Amino acid sequence: MNFYRNLSIRQKQIAWAWAFLALPVVFYVVIRFYPTGNAMVISFQDWNLLGDRTWAGWANYEKLWNDPDFWKVFRNTFVYLILGTPISLVISFVVAYHLDKTRFMHGFIRMLYFLPFMTSAVAMAWVWRWFYQPVPIGLFNNFLADFGIPQINFLRSTTNALPSILAPAVWAGLGFQIIIFMAGLRAIPQSYYEAARIDGVSSWSVLFEITIPLLRPTIVFLVVFSSIGFLRIFDQVFNMTTNDPGGPLNSTKPLVLAIYQSAFTDFDMGYAAAQTVVLFLILLMVSLFQLYLLRDR
Amino acid sequence: MRFTKLKALAVATATSAAALLSSAANAVEIEYWQYFFDARVTAMEQLIENFQAANPDITVTMTHFPYADYRTKVAAAIPAGEGPDVVQLFYGWLNDYKAASLIQPLPADAFPADQIDADFFPMVSAMREGDNYWALPTAVRSLALFYNTRLFEEAGIEAPPETLEEMLEIGAQLTKRDGAGNITQAGMTMGMTAQDHHWFREGLVRQFGGEPYLDDYKTVNYNTPEGIEAMEFYVGLGAEDGIGAIGFMDEPQAAFKAGLAGMHIDGSFRIGSLNNTRGLDWAVTELPATADGMRSNYSSYWVNAITTKAEGEKYDAAVKFMQYITSDEAMQIWLDVVGELPAKPSVGLTEANANDPTFGPFIRGLEYANTTKFVNESAQRQLLIDLVERVKLEGMSVADSLAIAAEAEQELLDEFYATN
Numbered sequence: 001m002n003f004y005r006n007l008s009i010r011q012k013q014i015a016w017a018w019a020f021l022a023l024p025v026v027f028y029v030v031i032r033f034y035p036t037g038n039a040m041v042i043s044f045q046d047w048n049l050l051g052d053r054t055w056a057g058w059a060n061y062e063k064l065w066n067d068p069d070f071w072k073v074f075r076n077t078f079v080y081l082i083l084g085t086p087i088s089l090v091i092s093f094v095v096a097y098h099l100d101k102t103r104f105m106h107g108f109i110r111m112l113y114f115l116p117f118m119t120s121a122v123a124m125a126w127v128w129r130w131f132y133q134p135v136p137i138g139l140f141n142n143f144l145a146d147f148g149i150p151q152i153n154f155l156r157s158t159t160n161a162l163p164s165i166l167a168p169a170v171w172a173g174l175g176f177q178i179i180i181f182m183a184g185l186r187a188i189p190q191s192y193y194e195a196a197r198i199d200g201v202s203s204w205s206v207l208f209e210i211t212i213p214l215l216r217p218t219i220v221f222l223v224v225f226s227s228i229g230f231l232r233i234f235d236q237v238f239n240m241t242t243n244d245p246g247g248p249l250n251s252t253k254p255l256v257l258a259i260y261q262s263a264f265t266d267f268d269m270g271y272a273a274a275q276t277v278v279l280f281l282i283l284l285m286v287s288l289f290q291l292y293l294l295r296d297r
Numbered sequence: 298m299r300f301t302k303l304k305a306l307a308v309a310t311a312t313s314a315a316a317l318l319s320s321a322a323n324a325v326e327i328e329y330w331q332y333f334f335d336a337r338v339t340a341m342e343q344l345i346e347n348f349q350a351a352n353p354d355i356t357v358t359m360t361h362f363p364y365a366d367y368r369t370k371v372a373a374a375i376p377a378g379e380g381p382d383v384v385q386l387f388y389g390w391l392n393d394y395k396a397a398s399l400i401q402p403l404p405a406d407a408f409p410a411d412q413i414d415a416d417f418f419p420m421v422s423a424m425r426e427g428d429n430y431w432a433l434p435t436a437v438r439s440l441a442l443f444y445n446t447r448l449f450e451e452a453g454i455e456a457p458p459e460t461l462e463e464m465l466e467i468g469a470q471l472t473k474r475d476g477a478g479n480i481t482q483a484g485m486t487m488g489m490t491a492q493d494h495h496w497f498r499e500g501l502v503r504q505f506g507g508e509p510y511l512d513d514y515k516t517v518n519y520n521t522p523e524g525i526e527a528m529e530f531y532v533g534l535g536a537e538d539g540i541g542a543i544g545f546m547d548e549p550q551a552a553f554k555a556g557l558a559g560m561h562i563d564g565s566f567r568i569g570s571l572n573n574t575r576g577l578d579w580a581v582t583e584l585p586a587t588a589d590g591m592r593s594n595y596s597s598y599w600v601n602a603i604t605t606k607a608e609g610e611k612y613d614a615a616v617k618f619m620q621y622i623t624s625d626e627a628m629q630i631w632l633d634v635v636g637e638l639p640a641k642p643s644v645g646l647t648e649a650n651a652n653d654p655t656f657g658p659f660i661r662g663l664e665y666a667n668t669t670k671f672v673n674e675s676a677q678r679q680l681l682i683d684l685v686e687r688v689k690l691e692g693m694s695v696a697d698s699l700a701i702a703a704e705a706e707q708e709l710l711d712e713f714y715a716t717n
Contacts, residue, residue: 050372050397133547135479136557151479156544158690243490243548244679248686265675267368267393 036280043273050267060274070275072250073258077231080166080254084230088170088177089222095174096181097211110178117175125239128168129155132240155240158251165252169236173229177222184218185211217294224290228283232256255279325614326356327607330371330381331599333361336569340634347630348621355614375399375606382607382615383622388423388598389671391432392713400602402429407616416641420596420668432600433623436637439596439662440492440500442585443553443561443571446578448482452559457582461504461530464560464585468540471559483558484540486549492595493531493549494681496562496584499595499667501527504587514670515714520703529695532688543689553579564597565659568636583658596666598640632656638663672713680706 007015043060047053064070099109116124131139132154141151154164188211196206212219234256238245245261246253255275263272329345331337338361345357360381362370368390374380376399386394394400405428413430414422424432442464444457452471458464468484475481487493498519502509507523510516519527534541546552553561554574562584571579586592601622607615621627628639632650638660639645645660653660671677684702687693 048393048397049369050393050399052397129547134542134544135475135477136481137546141479145475145477145479148477150477153544156690243488244682244686247682248690249683264365266673 047269081230092177114175121235327382331385332364336635432602434598437598441658485560487541489682491549495595503593594662594666
């Protein structure tokens with residue numbers, strides 16, 4: 001007690017701050033950092049969940065490097081990202097831009113766009129899976145068949161399956177992005193627009209010279225947020241292809257699903273951990289890039 | 298009068314208290330673990346009740362988990378001295394459990410290996426090593442052909458197919474297509490994702506004259522002219538003029554359940570879910586034979602084993618419990634409650650069971666069934682899924698695609714047996 005009494009006020013403040021911080025620090029160490037570190041250790045080991053862990057050196061990473069399936073999965077993951085992020089951003093911006101100007105049933109329409117975001121991804125994936133089925137149950141194909149158009153293999157095709165799975169994922173994320181965009185649009189001071197109107201600037205110029213530049217922080221946030229989302233896509237893929245997860249022929253398998261399968265169907269924890277470390281590094285780079293873009297100038 | 302009553306009461310109390318105390322003193326409690334599947338849990342509850350009635354000094358507690366967590370929990374619990382004394386596992390996992398010292402061999406005096414060889418269906422011998430058995434099943438599963446009797450009647454077909462040829466003919470009669478050529482009713486369901494990969498490995502390959510594996514399932518041997526012929530037959534079912542289509546109604550069993558497929562190959566465990574389907578009239582027959590009557594089937598099973606955690610009196614109790622759950626009585630209960638087939642011919646091939654219209658075809662199938670020794674069932678299944686998809690979606694020839702699959706599977710086997 002004496003020791004505490006002899007501390008300066010400043011030191012006491014620090015002591016109390018750490019006392020309060022202890023809880024989240026312990027939480028982070030136990031729940032976040034310990035498993036993360038453990039995963040990195042496992043990536044250098046062989047472990048099938050049952051037996052002992054044995055050291056494997058770089059073997060898991062070598063296997064990864066030489067595994068054509070891994071590169072296919074790696075490629076798929078970036079296809080999800082490269083198609084998903086721009087498409088979802090453009091659509092949500094267009095919707096937000098026009099919705100911002102609409103007064104008629106504004107709240108209702110906004111709610112409609114936001115609804116899919118609140119729906120469980122699993123339920124949604126199964127409904128879309130049903131939409132995509134061939135005749136006689138699939139909604140889209142029944143529609144095509146009614147007009148005598150040959151049916152399209154949405155999910156059982158090496159070329160169509162990935163975009164087919166991406167579509168509901170984009171759709172589900174729109175609501176959130178629209179809300180963020182609208183908040184961003186509202187935050188732009190009206191005076192800029194008034195000045196532009198007085199100067200007689202065309203509406204295209206207003207869009208490209210005022211609106212989009214001033215939305216930069218919003219856009220950067222959404223790009224990073226949705227990039228991370230698409231890099232971690234799992235629910236939609238797994239639920240729409242449960243019989244042949246990530247299929248056909250691995251054409252839809254993202255990295256997270258490959259990790260899941262290595263870990264919990266092959267019970268090859270070392271290999272799964274190695275893939276996880278790769279995913280971690282990718283996400284780390286994306287996050288650092290975000291910090292770089294958002295830095296104060 | 299009053300006094301005697303009181304005395305009687307006192308005596309009764311004293312004796313029951315003594316009985317309680319003595320049973321508490323001798324009671325051994327053992328734990329049994331299995332994965333959660335409604336009927337299996339009900340059946341096991343019944344078995345435990347019977348066992349405890351016969352052995353009042355032993356208490357068995359059952360714990361069950363969702364299938365997905367099962368392995369993780371077992372692996373974490375046993376080394377920690379927790380968890381089951383008797384555990385249920387898939388036959389294909391035995392090597393992993395053995396290697397990780399999670400289970401111990403059954404004692405030879407209570408489970409004499411030669412006696413078991415004589416009593417059980419032959420595929421159980423995969424669990425034998427030297428003079429010891431490591432694990433034993435209560436029930437086994439095999440495949441049979443389910444068919445929709447209503448569709449058969451509609452098409453004027455009187456009997457289910459006996460041979461593969463008849464199966465094709467009947468299938469063709471049952472297949473309906475719309476104007477654009479899309480299948481709207483399938484003669485037969487198709488899909489390596491379901492049970493067809495077993496039908497191919499242990500059924501078709503053998504029926505076309507091949508031998509799917511050699512060296513005790515350590516060498517892949519279906520990449521032969523016979524194997525290619527068998528795969529061509531299978532892929533042909535889903536050809537343009539075929540009797541089915543992969544992906545029709547999403548899943549094979551869904552198509553059959555919806556009454557939109559005439560025939561469907563599946564395991565005995567499907568019986569329960571089909572029984573509860575309203576408006577579906579179905580029956581079962583043995584897997585179709587070749588023209589000269591050759592049949593072949595696939596069987597698999599879950600086994601029970603004693604874990605390394607069981608020691609001393611718990612071990613003795615676990616042995617007794619193992620003896621009971623592999624007894625004739627237990628097998629009959631398992632068949633009646635779960636619908637899985639008895640692992641001993643003496644129970645399975647009784648007059649009543651073998652002639653049962655539903656169980657009969659499965660039980661008769663056991664006599665000519667083989668059990669693939671998988672090292673990683675889902676990965677090996679995936680290879681056959683991909684084999685067919687390469688042919689169907691990428692236009693590769695059956696021979697080329699089969700060669701890729703065989704090579705990949707051999708790699709998988711080599712990798713496994715190198716360390717086990």
